[in-house]
Amino acid sequence: MISRSTIFRTAALCASVALSVASLGCGGSTAEAGGGATETGANQGGLVGQKAPEIAAAAVTGEGPKTLAEASGKVVILDFWATYCAPCKKSFPKYQEMVEELGSDVAVIAVSVDDPEDATEDKLKKFAEETGVKFSIVWDKDKATAGKYSPPKMPTSFIIDKDGNVKHVHAGYESGEEAKIADEVKALLGK
Structure with a gap:
């Protein structure tokens, strides 16, 4: 079980505004997790319509690009997650299905924001194995990438077009939620 202090440290590093513990929760219901509606630019730091910041995280496991530069020309699902996050266990297999269905023009890069004192590379690999995913898993140990994106809760996915x-x-x-994301990805692919 993750401690309250770890949640607060994660919030301080990952969010530009103070968030309550409830909003950081990983619950699957709309009340607990705030649902999965597409956020407006004002709600997520104004990144919609902007160039996606590059990833600075250590590669852990998986196939495919580990950075946005490596994913150039692909539609990318950049997913911020953590091993303690129950909804992440549900979303990962759905993202894997999307990659398999939509092919090589789509990439998922899953950015773990687990604190090093709470996780290990083996724990991240085990999470990927248990959820059956083959896409790239990277670890943002120092929260450098999360700091650029400010994900408000776990998981948070950023859908990035072929131009970045x-x-x-x-x-x-x-x-x-996967149906909404799949529709957005298909539209960006022109399908």
């Missing part, structure tokens, strides 16, 4: 621009943001995850 943030087009959509999904804060939280609930069942059915």
Whole structure:
């Protein structure tokens, strides 16, 4: 179980505004996680329509690009997650299905924001194995990448177009969210 102090440290490093413990929660219901609606630019730091900041995180496991530069020309689902996050366990297999369905023009880069004192590379690899994913897992140990994106809760996914621009943001995850994300990705692919 993750401690309250770890949650508060994560919030301080990852968010530009003070967030309550409830909003950082990883619950799957709309009440707990704030649902999965696409956020507006004002709600997520104004990144929608902007060039996506590059990733500065250590590669852990998985296939495919580990940075946005490596993903150039692809639609990217940049997913901020943590091993303690129950909705992340539900979203990962759905993202893997999307990659398999939509092919090589789509990449998922999953950015772990786990604190080093709470996780290990083996724990991150085990999470990937248990959820059956093959996409790239990177670890943002010092929160450098999370600091650029300020994900308001776990998970938060940024949908990035082929030109490297943030087009959509999904804060939280609930069942059915993958259909919204798949539609957005297909539209960006022209499908």
